[in-house]
Amino acid sequence: MKNLVLGFFAVLLFSSAAFAQSYFRDGKPITEAQYKASNLNTEAMNLMRANENEKAIAVLKEALSFDPQLSQAHHNLGLAYSKVGHTQEAIDELRTAVELNPQSAMSLLTLGGAYQTSGRLQEALETYKETLKRFPDFPDKAEVKGLISKLKEEADRQKSAGGQSEADTYFRQVTTEVPVRWCSNSLPVRIFITDGQGVPNFRPEFIDIAKNSFLDWVNAAQGRISITFVSDPRNADIKVVWTADPKELPNPAEAGFADFTYRRHCLLKGTIKLLTVPMDRTQTVSTNQLRKACLHEVGHILGLRGHSPDPADVMFYSLPIEDKWLMPSKRDAETIVRLYSEPNPESLSK
Template identity: 30%
Template sequence: MRFNNISVVHSKNFSLSSRLAVCGLSGLLWILSATGIPAWSETNDLVQPQAKLEETGNSALARDSEQKIRQLFEEGVDLLKKNRAYDARERLEKAAYLAPRSAGIHCNLGLAYQNSGNINKAIGEFETALRINPSMPEAALNIAGCYQSVGDNENAIRWYTKYLDENGKAAQADQVRDIVESLKHSVGRGEANPHGPDYFANIGREGVFRWAQEKVPLRVYIESGKAISGFYPRYDEFLMQSFVDWCKATDGKLSVVRVDKSNQADIFCSWTANPQEVTTNGTQGERGSARIIAKGNTILRATLVILTKPFLEDGILSDDDMKKACLHEVGHVLGLQGHSNNNHDVMFFTVDTSTVWPVLSKRDKSTMAKLYEGFVKRAESTAKK
């Protein structure tokens, strides 16, 4: 919004974590406990291999087969929640071999491939799940997320729209609609070459914002997270290091200094375990939120909030996830108000994807360097604490 030549710009990552859709096992059912954790349910329905075994009268072998599939499934889901996608793949591949007609196993196997960076195999598993069970919303949503993660916005829109057509009243439907609108807005807008040296063309559509040279070093205040659920002291270090890394990308033309009082700060940083503080609808699809206040194209001050809560209720937020979130949001408050269309850049609009590493890419560094190329390098160090 803009008033009296003062702009308030909110940067948002349009992403819906694939981990929101941990699917059930067809035949061997799971239910959601009160905390949202998949739990096993006793049932007389049996997966395909067991049914065939019972036809031959070998009920003991059938029970062993069921138990083995059940164990592999539960181990795979548990590993997914712990961000151990490669280990989850091993379990779920074995489960899929034993129960090839289980849509739930194929969907979770697709999730394991997706979270370990094998997008083509992930899409194949989700499509297999949908052939078995055409009304599985998790699979459609995850296919859309796969296409979004590789920058194929047209196919992402197609699959998100399919999901909305069939699940328009689902809890995350409003967030999916936001994602679709954002993706539609980006299609055909002449974005920067995703394989070019930088993505500067993507950050200036609504105006190029940067800090004034006389503001350098920028004063950063990081609020204590000790009272915040899920916070660890090392997160504070990750956040400060993110400022240092971005400043290094400018060859010292931009620098920061940490201050002890919030009223001294140009940039105010805080932590939250409440997803509603980083997104408007509380659907837990955002890892952080960044806002700048600018006069004309000059940033006057900024705030950022980082979520300390994993997307799954009993999941684990990895250090790499936190580092990526910090780097991404710091990029926004330093002036990168758009997103990259290359899924290997930290500023890619979907930061929660395995193709993004917790380090600045060459394109990230080049874009920030270009933003501040007119500044004069100062003698002081990049950051002080």
């Protein structure tokens, strides 16, 4: 039972309303430069909502040239950097936001998310714990607790996999429990994808995303796995189902969930459950986000039980914030090839 951990990332921060003419913010007089910075921050938020992150970065830098102390602009700049994959710059900006405004639980959480998605597990854990300690009444406490427990699990798993990994694969990390795979007598693996009828936020394109996630892993495995899509769930080995209710997943900090049964080293049956809502429940899940969750859970159901410690891999434990179409990495491909290359599954346990 493996799953994908989300980060706290969706929240943009407004600077408090600023008024022209005599320039007030929160009832206090502000300078014209501060007023301009506030307006630019608002403009950047609209760009980010439209996923125009590069443009937003330029506008936020301009905002900060007018008011370097505007914590919300540092926060949003950190988010924008995350979304284009500049993780170190993101962390720097979020740390500045936290320093300038220690009262912002959201900036602290987002910093935790930036550590998490760049693979800095211990710093992520410390930051989330600090958030709970400093903001005991935080409304999304359950999600933060969920994150902490998932990341602790991940830290333990990394420890049990030992320090170093094989050069080109994360085979050791995904086989810390009993190694499993779809054995030759169950190929082609029969997959049934439910139509999502009646599930809030479900979109028909999700079905192709799910299909392509399987096909991309099959390609990555270079012919060692074969699959077929079936139209009758009774004939399926793997079912893909959809839900808009985070409570249907074991942990509120998850985007999806893969459950399976196996005998000895051979997988027998599996179910993938995918969430049609992101962690910020007021938003809708984007095509790229759903693709990431889907590709990750398919990796689990094909036998990659654990997680990669490298943020560049599909099987990294955390959903990448970068908003792009994810493909299996070279290490993902070599790991699945390795798992399916053993002449017989019994030798996997050696």
